Amino acid sequence: MSVFDTIRIAASGLTAERFRMDVASSNIANQRSTRNAAGTGPYQPVAPFFQALQMTAEGAQGVAATGLVPIGNGPIRVFDPTHPDADTQGFVAYPDVDIAAQMADLMGASRSYSMNATVTQAAKQTALDAIEIGR
Amino acid sequence: MSGLLRSAATQGIGGAGAAAPVGGTGEIGGVGGAGTVSSGKDAGGSFLDSLGDALGGLNTQLNTADASMASFASGGSADLHTVMLELQQASIGLKTGIAVRDKLLEAYQEIMRLQV
Numbered sequence: 001m002s003v004f005d006t007i008r009i010a011a012s013g014l015t016a017e018r019f020r021m022d023v024a025s026s027n028i029a030n031q032r033s034t035r036n037a038a039g040t041g042p043y044q045p046v047a048p049f050f051q052a053l054q055m056t057a058e059g060a061q062g063v064a065a066t067g068l069v070p071i072g073n074g075p076i077r078v079f080d081p082t083h084p085d086a087d088t089q090g091f092v093a094y095p096d097v098d099i100a101a102q103m104a105d106l107m108g109a110s111r112s113y114s115m116n117a118t119v120t121q122a123a124k125q126t127a128l129d130a131i132e133i134g135r
Numbered sequence: 136m137s138g139l140l141r142s143a144a145t146q147g148i149g150g151a152g153a154a155a156p157v158g159g160t161g162e163i164g165g166v167g168g169a170g171t172v173s174s175g176k177d178a179g180g181s182f183l184d185s186l187g188d189a190l191g192g193l194n195t196q197l198n199t200a201d202a203s204m205a206s207f208a209s210g211g212s213a214d215l216h217t218v219m220l221e222l223q224q225a226s227i228g229l230k231t232g233i234a235v236r237d238k239l240l241e242a243y244q245e246i247m248r249l250q251v
Contacts, residue, residue: 120223131231
């Protein structure tokens with residue numbers, strides 16, 4: 001229903017920002033993970049990327065998370081021969097997580113989430129105003 | 136004569152839609168549709184049919200909101216904002232339905248108060 005198009009678009013934005021927070025959270029949580037989920041190497045920091053998505057017949061577009069891209073300059077090698085994940089030369093590979101950038105991204109995602117929530121509030125108020133016309 | 140007026144009115148609305156910057160789709164097309172329906176019985180379903188459809192849509196909305204609330208409460212994968220927005224949509228739909236009901240009752244009571 002066209003009344004709810006604004007809300008649907010803002011909802012896609014909310015979902016996208018939630019995903020962005022998930023990814024930042026994952027990068028921050030794994031800043032010292034020397035093994036990824038498959039156990040094949042250190043955790044690879046990632047960044048989400050998004051795509052516009054046509055949502056109304058008029059061409060207004062929502063957003064959808066399309067996937068993740070690896071970020072950073074590759075693992076940081078630290079000499080620590082006692083570490084269980086040390087290689088034969090005694091170096092441990094730590095993920096190259098830029099904590100400052102991740103925190104900034106987290107704040108950005110949180111603020112963008114609020115913005116999308118404000119859009120839904122405005123859309124709701126518009127609909128209620130429209131009902132008031134009939135009163 | 137009424138048919139002539141009707142087609143003129145419909146064309147007028149259609150023309151305004153075509154001249155609109157957004158390309159006369161969606162909202163403006165909707166206005167054209169409403170005009171056609173209200174201008175005569177022969178133009179399509181009756182008012183009661185449209186009312187029935189609207190109430191059916193409202194029921195669907197309420198059921199969707201109910202289902203996503205239940206899914207969220209039982210630990211489903213639904214996002215909190217999705218649940219809240221669906222509840223909000225159902226609430227707006229319900230308010231619209233109530234506004235229409237009030238209008239109908241008002242019209243009915245006006246007619247019942249007519250002096251004969």
